[in-house]
Amino acid sequence: xxxxxxxxxxxxxxxxxxxxxxxxxxxxxxxxxxxxxxxxxxxxxxxxxxxxxxxxxxxxxxxxxxxxxxxxxxxxxxxxxxxxxxxxxxxxxxxxxxxxxxxxxxxxxxxxxxxxxxxxxxxxxxxxxxxxxxxxxxxxxxxxxxxxxxxxxxxxxxxxxxxxxxxxxxxxxxxxxxxxxxxxxxxxxxxxxxxxxxxxxxxxxxxxxxxxxxxxxxxxxxxxxxxxxxxxxxxxxxxxxxxxxxxxxxxxxxxxxxxxxxxxxxxxxxxxxxxxxxxxxxxxxxxxxxxxxxxxxxxxxxxxxxxxxxxxxxxxxxxxxxxxxxxxxxxxxxxxxxxxxxxxxxxxxxxxxxxxxxxxxxxxxxxxxxxxxxxxxxxxxxxxxxxxxxx
Numbered sequence: 529x530x531x532x533x534x535x536x537x538x539x540x541x542x543x544x545x546x547x548x549x550x551x552x553x554x555x556x557x558x559x560x561x562x563x564x565x566x567x568x569x570x571x572x573x574x575x576x577x578x579x580x581x582x583x584x585x586x587x588x589x590x591x592x593x594x595x596x597x598x599x600x601x602x603x604x605x606x607x608x609x610x611x612x613x614x615x616x617x618x619x620x621x622x623x624x625x626x627x628x629x630x631x632x633x634x635x636x637x638x639x640x641x642x643x644x645x646x647x648x649x650x651x652x653x654x655x656x657x658x659x660x661x662x663x664x665x666x667x668x669x670x671x672x673x674x675x676x677x678x679x680x681x682x683x684x685x686x687x688x689x690x691x692x693x694x695x696x697x698x699x700x701x702x703x704x705x706x707x708x709x710x711x712x713x714x715x716x717x718x719x720x721x722x723x724x725x726x727x728x729x730x731x732x733x734x735x736x737x738x739x740x741x742x743x744x745x746x747x748x749x750x751x752x753x754x755x756x757x758x759x760x761x762x763x764x765x766x767x768x769x770x771x772x773x774x775x776x777x778x779x780x781x782x783x784x785x786x787x788x789x790x791x792x793x794x795x796x797x798x799x800x801x802x803x804x805x806x807x808x809x810x811x812x813x814x815x816x817x818x819x820x821x822x823x824x825x826x827x828x829x830x831x832x833x834x835x836x837x838x839x840x841x842x843x844x845x846x847x848x849x850x851x852x853x854x855x856x857x858x859x860x861x862x863x864x865x866x867x868x869x870x871x872x873x874x875x876x877x878x879x880x881x882x883x884x885x886x887x888x889x890x891x892x893x894x895x896x897x898x899x900x901x902x903x904x905x906x907x908x909x910x911x912x913x914x915x916x917x918x919x
Contacts, residue, residue: 750870
């Protein structure tokens, strides 16, 4: 009787856990998307006669920030709705993402505002023009979007070009300020060498928080990218769900790391490029496949090989956000390494947290039953993502 009671309690606990996870994921639509964070891209170019400023932000973020703009409440931003609120929208964006010269806010000339598609997502793009800046000017870009939202995962990926030199940064969290001191470039014919690099320095962001270095900003970007990549996390969990030795777990994590690092680098370098729809659909399919294996395959001792194959696809999914930045060759290696390390740190932490729980699960008398039920839930989520991405 006592054993039966313990088994019933264990069964109820597992079923409740599955029910809670399912309810959360299906109740909150944002969690059913891969990488559902708010993202914007800023490209600024300092020329001798003018400064061009191009800012793009996903349209869902605009709908969140401007509640009345989606007049038909269909969660789709249309040009008609933008035109109706054009003046207000331009004022809001130009006073939220600000360009300062020597601590004085600069007013831009609006060139265009339109909807663009990037990576199967719609973005509102705003093109601006500022007056030319001179060597010796201190230029600061401050991003105040979502700044008062403590739970935001918003990130602004910034690329700047000046006198042939370029710089990149990821503005996120409380580090929302990027500052650079424009310097006089050396004349190649006089110096007999390469032009000097523009010097950059961190300035204080709102809230008296200083902006991190470029390396640190991409490290944090990698961490947030995997934390909000629920499909990648579910794939990793599905791989670990079946009972395996510690060596097998280590091989799985290692092969996944090596595989996605390869395709992440190739994609950002422009050597490898596959349609986003295909990549995201294959990621969903990989989740389904591994979960089906958990149910029907008797032995999973060589799962590292399967992990490597699917890891190549997941690496292309990781690359999407960096591809949009058009990273310069000088900053590419550092950005790639720090971004990848951020992914791996979170991945290792998650595995270390999961292993004790999985060890306890595998010791239960009905562990095979619980693994089967958990795999069925994983299949349902994978099937949902696959259908969503295909249709």
